[in-house]
Amino acid sequence: MPELPEVELVKRELSTVQNLKIERVEVSEKVRSGHNSGKLTIVKEPVDTFTDNAENMNIISLGRRGKYLYFILQNDDEVKYMIGHLGMSGAFFHLKTLDEIVEQNFRKHWQVIFHLSDETMLVYADIRRFGELRTIDRLGDFLPVVRMAPEYDDEGALEHFISAVKHPRNAGKAIKAVIMDSTVVTGAGNIYACESLYDSGILPTRKAGNVSVKRLRELFHSIVDVFELSLSQGGSTISDYRSSTGGSGEMQNRFKVYQRKTCPAGHNIMTRVIAGRNTFYCTKCQR
């Protein structure tokens, strides 16, 4: 599942769609049949509402909040936000034809195509269809964003992190589960939670209420370091994640515990399911 660095990289790569107009929106049969059977497959509002809101709009700019990517759309004085989440296996591509998508799985599983004014297309492909697209009037209308912690590089993010972890509702939870909560810190999923806990020497199973403020500061700095290392490596390329251009990052080669057999100090890595995800850690380096 793409985490903050991967979504940030998608946003940067898609800057090529800025200043183009969405002339027509094409929606796949899978999305339509999902909607016809009462499921909001990918498009989280009526398909007609979505296409009406996006068509004839200019893409002014792109932004990211946590793991959400958004496009600011404008036509005269009308402004809309199209906000998307890549889910487990979503990917955007900006190209001239579907044939340019190298991976057959993504080419086959296109879900929404935005036909743009320069005869290119912005394609949203999603193999497992856990992704989301919707239009909203303001970011403040969208609850997950309203509840979200500050961005990791925002002023006050560290203070927010410490007070959110220390909140009584989190005291009895495993620290790993708490840092995967976007109201505590944005954008850390399973991989970067495992890596930052190793980096700061904290056991993922430790109760959040038992981690000192000094160690929480170290953990926050580890999360930032891991995000920034990943950004510099072009993100992680594992299982279903692909960047918008179909390229691949190198962060997976820098993992210290995630999907490793031994840690950098040569100890055996333990695995256990925490917060519903397979967690990798070292009982000698982490306490």
Ligand SMILES: [Zn+2]
């Ligand atoms: Zn170790």
